[in-house]
Amino acid sequence: MTQSAQGGQPASEAEGTLITPADLAGTRGGEPDVHGKFGVFGGRYVPEALIPALDEVAAEYDKARTDLGFIREFDHLLRTYAGRPTTITEVARFAEQAGGARILLKREDLTHTGAHKINNVLGQALLTKRLGKTRVIAETGAGQHGVATATAAALMGLECVIYMGAVDCERQALNVARMKLLGATVVPVTNGSQTLKDAINEAFRDWVTNVDHTHYLFGTVAGPHPFPEIVRDFASIIGVEARRQVLELTGRLPDAVAAAVGGGSNAIGIFHAFIGDENVQLHGYEAGGRGAESGEHALTLTKGSVGVLHGSRTYVLQDEEGQTIESHSISAGLDYPGVGPEHAWLKDSGRAVYHGITDAEAMEAFALLARTEGIIPALESSHALAGALKLGRELGPEATILVNLSGRGDKDMGTAMKYFNL
Amino acid sequence: MTTLQTVFEKARSENRAALVGYLPAGFPTKDGAVAAATAMVEAGCDVIEIGLPYSDPLMDGPTIQDAVHRSLTNGTRIADVMRTVEGVARTGAATLVMTYWNPVDRYGAERFARDLASAGGAGTITPDLTPEESDPWLTASREAGIDTVFLVAPSSPDERIERVVSCCTGFVYAASLMGVTGARETVGSAAEGLVKKTRAHTSLPVCVGLGVGNGSQAAEVAAYADGVIVGSAFIRRLLDAPDEKSGLASVRELTYELARGVRR
Ligand SMILES: Cc1ncc(COP(=O)(O)O)c(C=O)c1O
Numbered sequence: 001m002t003q004s005a006q007g008g009q010p011a012s013e014a015e016g017t018l019i020t021p022a023d024l025a026g027t028r029g030g031e032p033d034v035h036g037k038f039g040v041f042g043g044r045y046v047p048e049a050l051i052p053a054l055d056e057v058a059a060e061y062d063k064a065r066t067d068l069g070f071i072r073e074f075d076h077l078l079r080t081y082a083g084r085p086t087t088i089t090e091v092a093r094f095a096e097q098a099g100g101a102r103i104l105l106k107r108e109d110l111t112h113t114g115a116h117k118i119n120n121v122l123g124q125a126l127l128t129k130r131l132g133k134t135r136v137i138a139e140t141g142a143g144q145h146g147v148a149t150a151t152a153a154a155l156m157g158l159e160c161v162i163y164m165g166a167v168d169c170e171r172q173a174l175n176v177a178r179m180k181l182l183g184a185t186v187v188p189v190t191n192g193s194q195t196l197k198d199a200i201n202e203a204f205r206d207w208v209t210n211v212d213h214t215h216y217l218f219g220t221v222a223g224p225h226p227f228p229e230i231v232r233d234f235a236s237i238i239g240v241e242a243r244r245q246v247l248e249l250t251g252r253l254p255d256a257v258a259a260a261v262g263g264g265s266n267a268i269g270i271f272h273a274f275i276g277d278e279n280v281q282l283h284g285y286e287a288g289g290r291g292a293e294s295g296e297h298a299l300t301l302t303k304g305s306v307g308v309l310h311g312s313r314t315y316v317l318q319d320e321e322g323q324t325i326e327s328h329s330i331s332a333g334l335d336y337p338g339v340g341p342e343h344a345w346l347k348d349s350g351r352a353v354y355h356g357i358t359d360a361e362a363m364e365a366f367a368l369l370a371r372t373e374g375i376i377p378a379l380e381s382s383h384a385l386a387g388a389l390k391l392g393r394e395l396g397p398e399a400t401i402l403v404n405l406s407g408r409g410d411k412d413m414g415t416a417m418k419y420f421n422l
Numbered sequence: 423m424t425t426l427q428t429v430f431e432k433a434r435s436e437n438r439a440a441l442v443g444y445l446p447a448g449f450p451t452k453d454g455a456v457a458a459a460t461a462m463v464e465a466g467c468d469v470i471e472i473g474l475p476y477s478d479p480l481m482d483g484p485t486i487q488d489a490v491h492r493s494l495t496n497g498t499r500i501a502d503v504m505r506t507v508e509g510v511a512r513t514g515a516a517t518l519v520m521t522y523w524n525p526v527d528r529y530g531a532e533r534f535a536r537d538l539a540s541a542g543g544a545g546t547i548t549p550d551l552t553p554e555e556s557d558p559w560l561t562a563s564r565e566a567g568i569d570t571v572f573l574v575a576p577s578s579p580d581e582r583i584e585r586v587v588s589c590c591t592g593f594v595y596a597a598s599l600m601g602v603t604g605a606r607e608t609v610g611s612a613a614e615g616l617v618k619k620t621r622a623h624t625s626l627p628v629c630v631g632l633g634v635g636n637g638s639q640a641a642e643v644a645a646y647a648d649g650v651i652v653g654s655a656f657i658r659r660l661l662d663a664p665d666e667k668s669g670l671a672s673v674r675e676l677t678y679e680l681a682r683g684v685r686r
Contacts, residue, residue: 049575201480209601308524322528324477
């Protein structure tokens with residue numbers, strides 16, 4: 001355990017960096033074994049051709065995570081480029097709809113590029129440099145990971161290609177334009193469901209072809225080992241900061257932490273610092289789309305079954321013969337039929353609980369936060385907000401709920417204009 | 423059932439490489455796949471790989487993606503794959519199933535191995551199953567008496583090759599290049615070296631696949647490998663044909679060309 005996890009002096013103050021070797025050491029619990037297994041979940045189900053590249057990334061990360069030089073460089077970017085630490089904001093007017101529970105938002109929407117994705121991207125972009133690779137590729141759903149990757153590539157002079165489902169290109173058109181302006185090539189993917197899952201397939205095809213000079217800058221805590229671990233560690237800055245901030249503000253730990261779950265990076269990012277705090281409930285909210293019974297949803301953990309997708313054993317939306325079932329969500333970033341293996345493990349161990357939020361519930365929370373607090377959240381984050389409203393009513397007015405506001409909603413204005421007739 | 427061992431012994435006795443053809447089940451139709459594979463065997467394929475169509479074929483290029491998508495749209499299920507194997511095995515070719523891991527995982531490893539063996543299948547090729555995750559499949563296959571083929575790649579260092587070949591029976595699949603399936607102008611220059619490296623770790627036959635699509639490429643590969651694997655080029659012929667009959671004729675013609683290639 002790190003010092004901060006024990007509630008003493010924050011480790012980061014002792015080290016002088018926002019995130020410390022202790023934070024990246026993965027000693028909080030949930031460290032995968034040598035094969036990248038979280039219990040039975042995770043591992044590697046990929047073409048043999050990619051194994052050396054995955055080994056190379058894992059080995060370089062193992063060196064980097066304990067290298068103070070690397071951590072200082074990462075810290076410098078987080079502070080001076082990403083705008084960290086991000087604040088927490090208490091939202092009392094919004095919380096009136098949550099039975100009067102205290103709701104605190106971790107403001108990842110205030111980071112440069114407007115979503116939590118930048119944390120992982122900056123870490124992996126530095127890793128790309130250490131690996132001596134000159135080109136990065138990435139998949140993107142909402143476009144936030146694509147924008148963050150294009151941003152880091154521009155900053156560090158890397159060639160950048162982003163794969164994005166054609167459906168997502170349309171509903172997140174603003175982000176496509178941002179990526180292009182940042183100098184990235186955006187490849188619309190027209191296979192299958194034309195969303196995040198298909199973008200990942202296409203990125204893997206690129207990677208196996210160009211792996212000698214290309215790093216696959218994976219955007220969430222899914223995929224083959226070591227991605228679930230690396231992405232989690234770089235995203236865990238969210239929880240490390242928030243835990244300290246909540247303690248400072250309220251004098252105690254929150255009763256519950258709430259986050260949206262697509263692949264699971266913002267959720268793991270805020271959960272991870274609280275894993276050892278047994279009295280802090282962890283709640284993940286998946287996209288319920290048109291409802292659990294409609295068949296049009298992305299309820300991977302709550303309705304899926306155990307299988308293999310995109311290189312990892314985890315919960316998957318699949319039929320009885322193992323064919324992936326297409327997911328549906330109004331939110332592109334949650335529209336994914338898989339989920340990170342650590343979430344599968346947290347679900348089965350009971351440490352975290354996962355629920356569904358419908359499109360309609362998310363849109364209501366989206367509008368409510370805008371009207372009561374003057375904050376327009378991302379549609380993804382709106383699922384966590386809707387979850388917090390329910391949770392507050394359950395836990396009562398004494399409860400404090402920390403919500404990961406994973407991103408801002410500018411990118412979603414097209415969807416909102418249609419939905420609300422704006 | 424014709425085993426891989428019989429096939430490679432025969433090819434060796436004829437001083438040539440074996441010809442391995444790939445086709446997904448259910449493409450161009452459920453019966454059409456058996457007809458096409460039968461034509462391939464009659465014209466000189468020694469081994470047929472029947473692809474199990476999967477929704478997320480991340481190792482496949484556009485041609486196989488297209489065929490697999492059509493097959494799934496035709497409603498192909500695992501029972502159809504087994505029926506296809508049964509039909510193809512009857513021709514006397516050693517018949518394998520090439521499959522991504524999740525459908526087998528979901529179906530149940532033991533059940534899949536048993537059903538494949540009863541259908542007359544000789545084994546499987548599992549391109550996304552790594553040695554680390556392969557124990558349940560190796561056990562199930564051994565019990566059912568079917569072979570397990572895994573892949574090595576140009577990027578594989580010696581210790582990986584050693585690990586992969588220790589999971590293989592029947593033959594070792596050497597990917598000729600870094601990339602996805604699909605016919606190419608030239609066969610990867612890394613292939614020959616990879617075959618040499620692989621032979622240092624195994625006495626099993628080593629077959630080369632990815633990017634082979636015509637007779638001269640087949641001849642080039644046959645000079646250093648025990649078998650030549652061709653997939654996308656067959657599918658291309660079927661996709662481009664105006665009707666089923668000319669598709670079969672075109673597949674037959676390509677097979678003759680390749681069969682001459684492996685005998686050069
Ligand atoms: C703002 C925001 N939140 C959440 C997500 C969902 O991803 P994850 O579950 O990995 O956090 C995305 C993905 O694009 C996003 O942009």
